[in-house]
Amino acid sequence: MGYEKRIDGRGFKETRPIEAKVGVIEKADGSAYFKIGKTWAYAAVYGPRELLPKSMQNPKTGILRVNYNMLPFSGVGERVRPGPSRRSREISMVSEAALLPVLDLEAYPNTVVDVFIELPQTDAGSRAAGICAASMALADAGLEMKDLVGAIAVGKVDDKIVVDLQYEEEAYKEGEVADIPIAMIPSTGEITLLQMDGPIKREELIEAIKIAKDVIKDIVEIQRKAIKDKYKGMIQ
Amino acid sequence: MGILVKERDIVTPGETLAEGLDYLPGQGTYRKEERIISKLVGIVNIDKKIIKVTPLSGKYLPKKGDLVIAKVIDITLNGWRLDINSPYSAMMLAKEATTRLVRKGEDLSRILDIGNYVLAKVKNVTSQNLVDLTMNEPELKKLSEGLIIRISPVKVPRVIGTRGSMVSMIKKETGCKIIVGQNGMVWIHGDEKGEVLAANAIRRIEKEAHINGLTEKIKEMLEKAKSKE
Known part of the structure; x- marks a missing residue:
């Protein structure tokens, strides 16, 4: 039979509705939210600031430290236990690696840039949403970046290549499901995050990545607009 | 080809500002092959052939000769550590704070105490952003009121x-x-x-x-x- 129609009726290459805003946490040096369907990610950036303990300092460059955290009530059903978990540490690490290639922190030796990603509600695709929010927040903090980073999950549900899986699709029982979060630097096409969960054929993976690249370009335009909207107000 | 933005446009990192070799990349931009690209969220400033992006946010990075207001946060053996509203704190030697002779072992808190504000100049900044301040110029002083x-x-x-x-x-x-x-x-x-x-x-x-x-x-x-x- 195959997967004929998506659960919420959108097209196979269509994302859920996206809403992005910059400057949502006044106390932070930079901040943003990125909402895609029912997955909401808030990011706050603090820094560059003094890094303590001193033993962690790098005299050659500033470092980036990303913390991904799902709030206790954010999951589907069960309460998410607060505090670091195997999963959140992994996502923090891969998000850091996804964002670092656009940053140049050599002008700030011995310092740290802290990025906190908090998710009040999640419905699949949370690491991609977190990276999108973090990239806008880093730009808002006034850091030098060679580009923004955009991210999206693509994958396969049964026999169809789909963009931006939601929870029910990840849990689809009647066929195989592959979930592939991808982050990319749009100006160079460099991929900074590529993970894969589930079986997919080589040709299908190549096609999925190709689709993701186009979608990410659109997402980065949404990010740019959100940044400009914040600062436009100051110019009149 | 040519320039893709106007004076005072707001741009974001990664945005192409100009194509071709007619323009030069200034502050806040970089060249990649034939393109000039913004590194910052900022306002475009075109000065003849040079395209600059003036940042709209960010932290203070000290430069030699800057006039700064600083807050004493610690007293060391031979001077003070000061907060200069930057990722880096600054140092000031005792002899930079006063023209009179500071005797060995003198209580430095009698000259400047923790919590005091001073008007000072950045004397030197190293590649590691270690910052030295001085008050040895006529207009530089402790700010006791205000x-x-x-x-x-x-x-x-x-x-x-x-x-x-x-x-x-x-x-x-x-x-x-x-x-x-x-x-x-x-x-x-x-x-x-x-x-x-x-x-x-x-x-x-x-x-x-x-x-x-x-x-x-x-x-x-x-x-x-x-x-x-």
Whole structure:
């Protein structure tokens, strides 16, 4: 039979509705939210600031430290236990690696840039949403970046290549499901995050990545607009 | 080919500003092959052939010769550690704070104590951003009275205005002495009402920094506030 129609009726290459805003946490040096369907990610950036303990300092460059955290009530059903978990540490690490290639922190030796990603509600695709929010927040903090980073999950549900899986699709029982979060630097096409969960054929993976690249370009335009909207107000 | 943005456009990191070799990349931009690309969220500034992007946010990075306002946060064996509203703290040697001889073992807190504010100059910055301050110039001193406010360091040029036009207007209207540190710390000293008025004006400039004709608007606001008294 195959997967004929998506659960919420959108097209196979269509994302859920996206809403992005910059400057949502006044106390932070930079901040943003990125909402895609029912997955909401808030990011706050603090820094560059003094890094303590001193033993962690790098005299050659500033470092980036990303913390991904799902709030206790954010999951589907069960309460998410607060505090670091195997999963959140992994996502923090891969998000850091996804964002670092656009940053140049050599002008700030011995310092740290802290990025906190908090998710009040999640419905699949949370690491991609977190990276999108973090990239806008880093730009808002006034850091030098060679580009923004955009991210999206693509994958396969049964026999169809789909963009931006939601929870029910990840849990689809009647066929195989592959979930592939991808982050990319749009100006160079460099991929900074590529993970894969589930079986997919080589040709299908190549096609999925190709689709993701186009979608990410659109997402980065949404990010740019959100940044400009914040600062436009100051110019009149 | 050619330029893709206008003067005073807002741009974001990764945005192409110009194509071809007709333009040169200035501050806040970089060249990649034939393109000039922004590195910052900022405002485009085209100066003949040079394209610059002026940042709209960010932290203060000390430069040699900068006039800064600093807060004493610690006392060491031979000087002080000071907060300069930057990712890096600064040091000042005892001999840089006073012209008289400081004897060995003298209690430095009698010259400057923790919590004191000073007006100082950046004497030197190393590649590792170690910062040395000095007060050995006539106008540099301890700030014992008045009010200190912190603003975003990228807004400092706007608060000062073209050749000091903005700050001297606020000084005249409020009757306060005002010193704007390059690091975004501002010292205001006058009568109580004047200090509050000046602080409010500066906060408003920080918020609306890029609006045209701001000096006139601030002047209006100050005159209105004064006529209410």
